[in-house]
Amino acid sequence: MTAIKSESGAQHARIHGIGAYRPSRVIPNSEVIEAIDSSDEWIQQRSGIKQRRWATPEETVLFMSVEAAKQALERSGVDARQIDCVIVATVSHMFQTPAIATKIAYDLGTDQAAAFDISAACAGFCHGVSLASDMVRSGSAGYVLVIGVERLSDLTDVGDRGTAFIFADGAGAAVVGPSDTPGIGPVVWGSDGEQYDLISQREDWRDVIAAEHPEMPHLVMQGNPVFRWASYVMAKIGQQALDRAGVRAEDLDCFVPHQANMRITDAMARSMKLPETVKIARDIAEQGNTSAASIPLAIDRMYAEGEAKSGDVALLIAFGAGLAYAAQVVVLP
Numbered sequence: 001m002t003a004i005k006s007e008s009g010a011q012h013a014r015i016h017g018i019g020a021y022r023p024s025r026v027i028p029n030s031e032v033i034e035a036i037d038s039s040d041e042w043i044q045q046r047s048g049i050k051q052r053r054w055a056t057p058e059e060t061v062l063f064m065s066v067e068a069a070k071q072a073l074e075r076s077g078v079d080a081r082q083i084d085c086v087i088v089a090t091v092s093h094m095f096q097t098p099a100i101a102t103k104i105a106y107d108l109g110t111d112q113a114a115a116f117d118i119s120a121a122c123a124g125f126c127h128g129v130s131l132a133s134d135m136v137r138s139g140s141a142g143y144v145l146v147i148g149v150e151r152l153s154d155l156t157d158v159g160d161r162g163t164a165f166i167f168a169d170g171a172g173a174a175v176v177g178p179s180d181t182p183g184i185g186p187v188v189w190g191s192d193g194e195q196y197d198l199i200s201q202r203e204d205w206r207d208v209i210a211a212e213h214p215e216m217p218h219l220v221m222q223g224n225p226v227f228r229w230a231s232y233v234m235a236k237i238g239q240q241a242l243d244r245a246g247v248r249a250e251d252l253d254c255f256v257p258h259q260a261n262m263r264i265t266d267a268m269a270r271s272m273k274l275p276e277t278v279k280i281a282r283d284i285a286e287q288g289n290t291s292a293a294s295i296p297l298a299i300d301r302m303y304a305e306g307e308a309k310s311g312d313v314a315l316l317i318a319f320g321a322g323l324a325y326a327a328q329v330v331v332l333p
């Protein structure tokens with residue numbers, strides 16, 4: 001029998017650089033409540049959100065991705081031609097096909113990198129980091145670019161008081177590549193399809209077209225069960241990611257959960273008994289919930305505000321529609 005050769009890659013992987021792009025339009029709560037029966041006070045109290053960013057027509061998924069990716073490449077000192085694979089986590093690239101990843105790879109000037117989109121909603125970035133880490137260590141890629149990007153304002157019903165104040169736009173990127181020491185811990189990931197309907201597009205595109213007055217199939221969410229699930233179940237997943245990486249809560253420098261709701265972040269931190277020395281990402285206050293983009297955007301703000309630095313050990317945990325989730329401990333670049 002003919003034996004097939006197998007290959008292996010770097011012994012370890014790490015994130016080499018992180019980039020971010022925040023859209024130019026700042027939307028305060030006062031603007032959101034023009035269309036819903038709500039108040040600035042209620043929104044801040046229930047979600048921690050003060051303002052969010054919504055993209056202009058020019059700030060497309062492609063544009064924001066390329067900007068965030070260029071920054072990540074520059075910060076990592078990696079040339080676009082060294083990128084062997086581009087993974088784009090998004091739910092708001094409006095084409096069923098082709099994937100936006102191939103266009104991003106082309107516009108960045110990669111040397112015909114493999115490129116594909118993944119759909120894991122708010123958990124997409126951590127899924128991408130895990131795939132990238134495995135690729136680098138298996139030898140199927142030298143450097144991988146992971147992008148989380150959303151224009152959720154396209155999918156948000158501004159008249160829906162359950163979602164209008166939450167969702168936002170932006171892009172974040174990470175360059176993952178070889179490392180002398182472990183920089184990305186084992187992923188703890190999974191799904192709960194029994195709760196498939198809790199966050200979803202309102203209807204199938206075919207039903208949209210068949211309607212007499214077609215409307216965008218906006219995102220709909222059962223906020224309360226999502227809140228309970230995220231607050232209680234996700235803390236256990238975070239703890240498992242710490243255990244799998246052999247890191248104790250007191251060894252952590254930063255906690256960077258998906259920026260879904262400030263109260264969910266606080267509930268998780270309490271459940272995991274994170275000591276006060278652990279810096280907690282709170283980008284949601286200024287940025288809203290940007291789904292797949294939220295974790296790299298949140299890390300970017302922690303650098304900017306002096307709360308995170310190169311070499312810090314951070315727990316990332318992302319969760320959302322599906323329901324899908326993924327968590328890992330990483331060393332920040």
Ligand SMILES: CC(C)(COP(=O)(O)OP(=O)(O)OC[C@H]1O[C@@H](n2cnc3c(N)ncnc32)[C@H](O)[C@@H]1OP(=O)(O)O)[C@@H](O)C(=O)NCCC(=O)NCCS
Nearest residue numbers: 037038039042046047122161223224226227260261319320
């Ligand atoms: C959306 C969310 C903030 C709503 O908060 P909540 O405390 O669950 O709110 P409820 O739906 O239970 O409603 C509580 C009250 O506020 C009211 N309310 C709901 N939306 C409101 C709004 N935008 N403004 C003012 N009041 C509102 C309700 O009518 C209800 O009033 P009542 O007590 O008089 O009946 C919260 O459920 C949440 O954040 N869920 C998770 C969302 C999330 O993270 N999604 C992304 C996951 S990836």
